Structures are given as structure tokens and as C-alpha cells.
Amino acid sequence: MPTEFKYSQLKLIPDITQDGVSKPSQRKNGNANKLDARDRAIHDWYRFVLSFPPHLVRDYISKFGLGSQDTLLDPFCGTGTTLVEAKLQKVKSVGVEANPFARFAASVKVNWDINPDLLMEQANEIAYSALNLLKLQGLDDNEPFSKVPSKLALRTLEPEAEKLILTNSISPLPLHKTLILLDCMKPFESQSCYPHALLALGNALVFKISNLRFGPEVGVRKPKLDAPVVSNWLIEVEKIINDLKGIQSNSYPESIVHFGDARQIDAYIEPQSIDAVITSPPYPNEKDYTRTTRLESVLLGFIKSKADLRALKSYLVRSNTRNVYKHDDDDLWIADHAEIQQIASNIEKRRIELEKDSGFERLYSRVAKLYFGGMARHLGELRKVLKPGAKLAYVVGDQASYLRVMIRTGKLLAEIAEELGYTVERIDLFRTRLATATKEQLREEVVILTWTGKAKK
Secondary structure, three states: OOOOOOHHHOOEOOOEOOOOEEOOOOOEHHHOOOOOHHHOOOHHHOOOOOOOOHHHHHHHHHHOOOOOOOEEEEOOOOOOHHHHHHHHOOOEEEEEEOOHHHHHHHHHHOOOOOOHHHHHHHHHHHHHHHHHHHHHOOOOOOOOOOOOOOOOOOOOOOHHHHOOOOOOOOOHHHHHHHHHHHHHHHHHOOOOOHHHHHHHHHHHHHHHHOOEEEOOOEEEOOOOOOOOOHHHHHHHHHHHHHHHHHHOOOOOOOEEEEEOOHHHHHHOOOOOOEEEEEEOOOOOOOOOHHHHHHHHHHHOOOOOOHHHHHHHHHOOOOOOHHHOOOOOOHHHHHOOOHHHHHHHHHHHHHHHHOOOOOHHHHOHHHHHHHHHHHHHHHHHHHHHHEEEEEEEEEEEEOEOOOOOOOEOHHHHHHHHHHHOOEEEEEEEEEEEEEOOOOOOEEEEEEEEEEEOOOOOO
């Protein structure tokens, strides 16, 4: 490891003042990761609750001096925050995402070429059909919580699909009505507006129809007996229509979203075609990122079986014990990184001391190595698609999920990048957050890199 690199010597900006305000942006620490009201258009069609905010992407597009001649990559593009913001700023963009529903959401959010009036026309036709079918069954979706006819057999998911979603994540009656609505949407599958209508249903499912709640993890609140389905879906459709009408008078650059593994980035992107990267990869913790989109992925047909779920997880950086496989060898990329090896050793030592002996707990130390190995593999392969001088911003956070052993993710990622031939420009402090387990303030940081054009290994 290069001896000249010192985390303590890096310029950490923006810093947090005593009143909790970051100097450059004047955003309070608690609001740094929140979606501004002015940014809800398009971004709010569907987004992860804990997605990084558009204003952060905007800041780095400006700091990197990106314009219409440049191409911006997000290799962990999620639901498309970077891509949407790049398009709004007239910058060409490309994304890679391994979660099929998130990739679908991102691709819809950067498709602004559909006819909003046609979407409204088709949505009204679908709604009319669904409401009529429900009325024939004795159900009035506009009057939820009414008595369900005793002889009505409610629609359900296939048994294998039902096992994939969180128990009680959607109540029987809203599920029945959602499946009816989906049936009414099927005749429009070949239409250009269909993806937007389907994404609208995904957003309505998560935030209005289901029993899901979101904190650090996705969970289930007290089940509600019923909820309007068709009207909640139409509200989301109208939101998309209004946003499209607000932007379609302008010309915007192309944005492409690939389905794939960020550790094999050169399989999807042309060599030396990328001017900048702005992204937020998964953090090393016990968060199963596939749970966040599980309900909509299953109900809307993106995951149909355990085999589909296993295939999805195999494309992800190994950030938690739920997606570790015997054949995984990403840890070879960091075999000679002393600090990461020591962290893994400390986790295993703590596990033994605490007599934690479950199968998942036994994997904690291995996950720590696989995660950083996967990120090293990603950064190594990424070099092939970057132009010399390309600028990169990686939003990452400190973690203490593995038996309270501290993992300084930004510091370690910067060290790995430098070993691969990147120049570490600085590490900006994005915000701090309180770790419930340790009561420590953890840093969320943006690691700023430049690709030198010369690989070290």
C-alpha cells in the first residue's frame, strides 16, 4: 500500500459548523439527504426512500464542469437520480443497474418522448374497465372499507410468488383490486405509454396501497383492511402527465440504462467513452437492498420465483450476508490490503467473543472482504471505459453493522482507488448520521477521484 496516502491529510469538505450547517451549500445536516420540493418533478415518479438527493448530483455536475459534450455514468444507478438530473442539466448519461425493477424505473424516468394526452386517455380507459369489473363483484373502489360480499373469492398471488414478499406487506382486498387493475392494463402492454402507467402503479403500491413503512429498513405497519387502488394509481399517472407537459417543449440529450453488474462495467459501456461518474454504491451493512423493491417487483412481474431472486442477487456487490455465494472470490482483489484484512479479523474476533454462532453471523467477516473486493473489481474494470482525466464522485457511508466494528468506507475506498491508479482529490463530508447501535455519529462522504489514465495494477 502506498505510504504517502493519509486519510487525515485529505481535505474534508464541506465541514459541519456548530449550528449543523454545511458551509458550501448551507443545508442543515438533517435535510442534506431530503428531496427538495422543487426536485419532485420526475424524480418523484418512483425513488428509493433513502436515495441520494438530486441537489447533490447537481452540485457535482457543476463542480466537474460537465456540459452537452460530456457523458456521465452512474454504474449503480438505482432508480435513476443521477440520470434524471443529468438529462435536466443537458448532459448525456448512461446507467447500469442490477435490480430489474429499479432499472425499469430509471429507464421510464428518462423517457420523456411519450404523448401525455394519450397516456391520460389510456389510463381513463383502464380505470373505467377496472372499476366496472370491481362493481360486478360487489366492490366499490371509490368507497373503501365497505363490506366484501361473502361469496367473493379474492384473487391472490401464486404460492411461490407470495413467499417472496414480506408477510402482510399488502392486505388481501387491496391485493385483489391491484390484480384486477393489472389485468385491465394488459391489453395496453405493447403501447408506448404502458411503462409509465406501470411505474405509476408501482409508486402507488409502495406508498398508498400497501402496508409498507420505511426507516433504515423496509418493514410492515399495522395492516389496513382496504385502500383505494384505481384512484391512487390515477393520481400517480396524472403526476407523470403534468411533469411531462412541463418539459416537453425543450430538447434533452439521450440517456441509456443497461441491466447489468457494475463489476463488469466494460461489458456494457464503450472503451474510453465516459467523462465523469457520479454514483452511490451499496454500503457494507446487513441491509438486503432487494427487500426495498420486493413487493412491486413481485406484483408487477419482475421477480416470479426464488430462482429469479437468486439471479438478481448474483449481480450485486456483496454488501450483506443474504447475497454471498460459495464461489465468490472478489476478496482476492484486496488480499494485500492490511486494514481491510484487520477489520475482517476484528469482526471475527468480536463474533467469537460474543458467542454469535448463526450462519449469517459467521459470514460477517467474509462479507467485509467481499464488499471491498467487489468495489475494487468495479473500479478496476471501470478504468477501461473512462477517458483520461475523468472525474468521479462516490457517495458512501461509514458503517458499524457488523458487531459494532467500525468500517470507514470512504477512507478505504479512496485507498483502493489510489492503488488502482486513480488520484484521490479529496473526500467531501455530505452529512453525519447517528448510529443507533453505537450512538456514534457516522460520516456519509463523497470520495472525489480523477482517473489518471495509467493503471497501477
